[in-house]
Amino acid sequence: MxxxxxxxxxxxxxxxxxxxxxxxxxxxxxxxxxxxxxxxxxxxxxxxxNVISRDQSEPRAADDFAARVLSALPRQRAAAPAPVVLLTRRQSRRVVLERVAAGFIPAMAAMIGLSLLVFPAATDHSTSPDRQVGRVLGESATRTAVSPTLALGVQDIVSPTLSSIDNASRAVGDLQDFAGLTLRDAREQLAASANPPAAPAEDAFSGAFLMQMLHPLLGVVSPVPTEPAPAQTDDVVRF
Amino acid sequence: MNQSNETGDGRLDFTEERRLIKAAQGGCAVSAHRLISAHQDRLHAFVWRMLRNEHDTDEVCQEAFLRAFGALAGFDFNYRFSTWLFTIGYRLCLNQMRRRSDHGGSIDFAAISATRRETDAPTDASEAVANSDQARQLKDAIWGAVDDLAPPQRATVLLFYREQMSCQEIGEVLKMPAATVKSHLHRARAKLRENLSGSVAEQWADVRFNTEAG
Incomplete structure (x- = not known):
């Protein structure tokens, strides 16, 4: 049809x-x-x-158009109110770590000093609570001649207290060790990141723990303007 | 410029374009310059046909390239650079049209006429045939009909015929499904037929001869 x-x-x-x-x-x-x-x-x-595809009667772009665009690229950045150098995630972590470490060291030192002040004998881990109680009670018995039964009653009351004090002193000691280890690892990480050929200290537990603790902070202050932009050259354009 | 890496109409082939983009991402100004040079006239023509204002065209083109290069690090290599650039250019054109209508601006028809007379100067014998008075009248009539199209239809026609994009690619530029692009193309052709079927209808036979000869 x-x-x-x-x-x-x-x-x-x-x-x-x-x-x-x-x-x-x-x-x-x-x-x-x-x-x-x-x-x-x-x-x-x-x-x-045919006319639309072939008739190129439109005015052409200026001869210096490409050069103008290229020259406007760096100018556009320079005209920005606060030039921000976008760092890589690794660089920004390093910067934040440096800042936190700078504040972390005095804070830990103050904490350790305070703990030593509060618990002057805490570092003597070899002294058991029973021996301390025995010594105290022995001295008390010789001075005041209290009965052994009373001394045992007093020991029941005092012993848990001294035990908890001893536990606290051990905890402070562990904290001191941890702080020392953490700071050392942080320094190693800083040195490793500053020196690229060095192996990354990714296996350090305390370093990873510190990074985990600082993770929310890293997210907040990720783009940090620290490193100055390299000098512009004629054949390099920064986008 | 290495002509072997360009198609006959000066467009970059896919491999060369990819190489230039990667080099430009690394900060190579020479590659960036080549990318701009390869696309500037195409984008300029498209934007000028959309806006019909020389000053606005220059401004929009420059802004389009600046935005494209500003986000070059995140370029998706599944697309052509031109698709991305025209997408930015089209959005900027729409913004400019909106701003112009808000401020009561107008198209500089005097500049258009002057530019057309200047750029239509014949350069060789074949061009002389195509630029006879009769052909020029018809071209003006056709471009006038194109100007009367709504922006999406005008953009569709320009990208389809001038840039030889598929409906799929045009859809990526205009941010609409390919079926909608086909619909715009259909309506645009119908409108062109309608607008051009008046006084110039009798001259189509001659025009057909001239364009086929060219």
């Missing part, structure tokens, strides 16, 4: 874009040969496409 003008109008776009099958193209061509109006409609759109 031959195509009507209405059929061909529906097929205009597909015909122009070669989206029709070979048989359908032949059908449309057969219609166009005997229908000047449909032929003109098709030609009109085809010529429009």
């Amino acid at each position: 031959a195509l009507t003008c209405r059929n061909v109008q529906h097929l205009h776009d597909a015909y122009l874009d070669s989206d029709l099958s070979a048989s359908m193209i032949a059908e449309v061509d057969a219609h166009l040969l005997q229908c000047p109006e449909c032929q003109r409609q098709i030609d009109m759109v085809r010529v429009c496409g």
Whole structure:
């Protein structure tokens, strides 16, 4: 069945874009040969496409356009109110670690000093509570001649107290050890990050623990303007 | 410029474009310059056809390149650089049109006419045929009809015919499904047919001959 003008109008776009099958193209061509109006409609759109694609009568970009864009790239950054050097995650961690370590050392020193003041004998771990109680009670017994039964009663009261004090002193000692270890690892990490060939201290438990503790802080202060931007050269553009 | 890495119309092939983008990401100004040079005229023509204002066109093009290079580190190599650049350019055009309508600005038709007379100067024998008075009238009529299209339809027609993008690519630029792009193209063609079927209809046979000869 031959195509009507209405059929061909529906097929205009597909015909122009070669989206029709070979048989359908032949059908449309057969219609166009005997229908000047449909032929003109098709030609009109085809010529429009030719003119739009080939007629480059628009004004061209200026000869120095590319140079202007390139020169505007660094200027745009310089014009920013607060130039921010975007550091890598590793660099920003190092910066934050340096800052935290600077405040962490005096804080830990103060804590250790306070603990030594409060618990002057805490460092003597070899002294058991029982021996201390025995010594105190022995001295008391010789001075005041209290009965052994009373001395044992007093020992029941005093012994848990001294035991808890001893536990606290051990905890302070452990904290001192931990602080020393942590600071040493932090220094090693700083040295390792400052010296790229050195192996990263990723296996240090205390370092990882410190990083984990500081993680929220790292997220807050991630882009830190510390390192000055390198001097601009003519053949390098910073994006 | 190494012509072997460019297609016949001065466009970069995919491999060369990828190489230049990677070099530009590393801060190579020469590669960045080549990327700009390869795309500046295409973007300029598109934006000028959208805005029809020389000053705005220059401003939008520069801003488009600055934005493209500002975010070059995150460039997705699954796309062509031109698709990305035209996407930015189209959005900036829409912003500019909105701003212009808000401020009651207008298109500088005098500058357009002057520019067209200057740029249409024939350069060789084949161009002389295409730039006869009759052909020029028809070209003006066609571009006038294109100017009357709504922005999405105009952009679709320009990207389809001038940039030879597929409906899929145009959809990426205009941020719309390919089916919608086809619909815009269909309506744009219908509008062009409608606008051009008046006084110039009798001259199509001659124009067909000239364009096919060119």
